[in-house]
Amino acid sequence: MSLLEVKGLRRDYGALRAVDDVSFSLEAGSILGFIGPNGAGKSTTLRILATLDVPTSGEVLLDGHSLVDSPDRARPLIGYMPDRYGTYDDVTVFEFLDFFARAYGLKGAARRQRVESVMAFTGLTPLADRLTTALSKGMRQRVALGRTLLHDPSLLLLDEPADGLDPRARIELRELLRALADQGKAVIISSHILTELAEICDTCAIIEQGRLLATGKVADLLQQQEVGAAVTPELTVRLAVGDAGNAVWERAERVLLEQPRVKRVAREGEALRVRLELDAGAGPAQVDAAAAVLLAALVAAGLPVCAFSARERNLEDAFMTVTKGRVA
Template sequence: MQGEQAADAGVQLSGVRPAAISLRNLRVTYGRFEAVKGISLDIPEGEVFGFIGPNGAGKSSTFRVLATLQPKFQGQAYVCGLDVLRQPQKVRDVMGFVPDFFGVYEDLTSLEYLHFFAAAYRIPSAKRKGTIDDVLTLTDMTHKAHSPVDGLSRGMKQRLALARVLLHDPKVLLLDEPSSGLDPRARIEMRELLKALREMGKTILISSHILSELAQLCTRIGIIELGRMVAEGSLNEIYRQLQLMRVVHIRADNAGPELLEKVRAIAGVESVEQQVDRWALRLREEDLSIADLHAGLVAAGARLTMLQPEAMDMETAFMKLTEGKTA
């Protein structure tokens, strides 16, 4: 009862969707070392939230709290409205967790491995075969069903781990760096699989070092450093928070001091840097769009041979937000 009240207080987002994951002032300490320093977070149902941070930032500790594997922590943590500390058994029913480092039972085949976990998730015997066939199909592992788990490639093992956590059809997936150590093909396949899970309405909390990957997949991201959340929101919100300048590279046939002065005079252009074969323009995107810049350049008499906006990526945001400090 007490837990339910706390859950109600903690998980109702401001009139939109209920939060699938909710953290309130989460603190995790190991001896004197404080790995997580008061993180608060709400992730609505159906959202894919990307967790970014350098090694030792506190990502895995946060995942362990939500996966009910961290007995000592301060603050509050809820999964689907269930208190992690008070209702861990119920949390395990609605959550699937893939840790950053995990082993597999080398003495089992993929099928036996999934049967093992199907029994552990208390899936009725009559339903097990059908469920396992479904997750094998979804993860494209059917052809490896009778292969020994020990002999699977890293990518296949990751898929098998995903198949495992899908067995009991959880509402929330906690994926701690699922793409780490995968080759480019396996990474792309994993991304497609995660997109399919997003389409199925699963709430996913995912961490990764491959930032471009999260940019393509996540609806929101959170950047964590030294146990603190330094930025949180959609990609655009984070760019706005950072007031990042957009860089546009141009090349013109009639480039010269006269044109340079005219370009500098365009409203919204912050600076122009002359490079060997091009000029790099830094502009405030809220004042001057790329299309307006093009129009301004033409009006200034520039005979453009190239206009190339630099991709504003998460690496830039990440580098700007973090100071490279690790625990």
């Protein structure tokens, strides 16, 4: 049985249906990326999973405990980190974490040992005596994550944990989350930073207007959308233009657009982005064959091709394919 099972979750606020028949499951040791535009229902769903809101209908089971009927049994298993989590004034990192360890019922030497263990895991030990208000955004996020881990929960709910972090802090946070999953914890991350999620998540769930549109691995999501439809791979072409200027780019565009499988050509900086359109069910061999024809045409036209490559489809492609950009 999955650690977390969400069945037919619905949440209404008057006439507004914020969450509409959402169902998914999550295994221990896995990371789920929860993706959707603003107002899609991500934060509402996470608040329900954190037992901070009550669904209008539906069921949520965490390790067999109902979050609706028995929230007190489920709460010790949940660690929730909201998208905006402040710290208290005039307290050090250790004091802040120690306060919450006491709130979780930890006592004596076991409490101190747990706080020190969490600080070591999150890299906060050198900052134990630093005031929380004097920390950088990345370090404050580490403190918030540490607070979430104090009671050793099985399920982590993280709402926009990388928001506002610099690149190094994001990489470090990603490493921490992967380490937590390796320890057997299930993690749900809500984020707008799709490239970040693609690098860390095992599976993704895409939600729009409160409805869950697709779940699964990124490759599976893309494949699901392409069943019965034309396959549209993209190629990137770079030219050694030199002093020739726009004339070479324009000639390359004309040559490419004359080819039967080319759907669109767009210049992006110092490269051309070429969208092909192949028959439904086309695989890597067909994509390679079409690309070879284009490369041969460019070389035959005397164009100075210096780089020619296929662009791997990613989570952003899956998101843009699945969602419709509708406004609630």
